[in-house]
Amino acid sequence: MIGIIDYGVGNIKAFANIYKNFDIPYKIVKNIEDLENVTKLILPGVGSFDHAMQSLQNSGMREKLDELVLEKKLPVIGICVGMQMLAKSSDEGDLPGLGWIDAEVKKFDKKQITNAPLPHMGWNNLNIKNSTTLVDGLDNDPRFYFLHSYYFECSDKNDVVATANYGEEFECIVNHDNIYGIQCHPEKSHHNGMQLLKNFGEL
Numbered sequence: 042m043i044g045i046i047d048y049g050v051g052n053i054k055a056f057a058n059i060y061k062n063f064d065i066p067y068k069i070v071k072n073i074e075d076l077e078n079v080t081k082l083i084l085p086g087v088g089s090f091d092h093a094m095q096s097l098q099n100s101g102m103r104e105k106l107d108e109l110v111l112e113k114k115l116p117v118i119g120i121c122v123g124m125q126m127l128a129k130s131s132d133e134g135d136l137p138g139l140g141w142i143d144a145e146v147k148k149f150d151k152k153q154i155t156n157a158p159l160p161h162m163g164w165n166n167l168n169i170k171n172s173t174t175l176v177d178g179l180d181n182d183p184r185f186y187f188l189h190s191y192y193f194e195c196s197d198k199n200d201v202v203a204t205a206n207y208g209e210e211f212e213c214i215v216n217h218d219n220i221y222g223i224q225c226h227p228e229k230s231h232h233n234g235m236q237l238l239k240n241f242g243e244l
Contacts, residue, residue: 043080045068046065076102117219118222119221132148157208164186165233175237176214178236193222
């Protein structure tokens with residue numbers, strides 16, 4: 042049972058519709074009670090880092106999520122700002138992140154992307170660095186939809202699954218043990234995005 046975490050930040054219905062079409066069991070999680078019987082977690086997110094972190098804290102689910110992910114090792118995938126929340130900190134805000142992955146979130150260097158605007162918005166190819174179940178069945182150099190001005194940087198490069206390039210190479214899919222993060226929007230990325238979400242649902 043996939044728990045799609047609804048803490049007021051993220052496109053919950055899009056993920057629910059995809060899993061409904063795949064006939065993969067899911068439920069929308071709004072409180073601790075809803076986490077009962079969940080075996081996987083999706084942490085979506087849009088907007089600013091601090092707002093997302095504060096919204097999750099205000100939901101009352103933070104400590105339970107730490108327990109499920111760090112102690113019980115439930116698979117979890119953070120998407121967009123949800124991915125950035127997996128890190129220890131972000132250049133975008135002052136609040137600490139979840140710290141589930143040893144990483145920091147940094148802002149794109151405008152000096153490196155002088156011919157491209159911020160935010161990074163639109164379609165971009167992924168360069169798969171490490172094969173994992175999450176990226177099985179994707180196209181060669183798969184295209185995904187992005188919308189962000191900050192990027193995730195792992196301390197341990199063995200955690201990097203895929204990168205993309207926007208003036209500079211940046212990490213856009215990561216995996217550490219049971220924890221996954223994807224900077225792009227699979228729910229907006231047509232067949233590649235649906236395949237990735239299906240792969241997560243079938244882990």
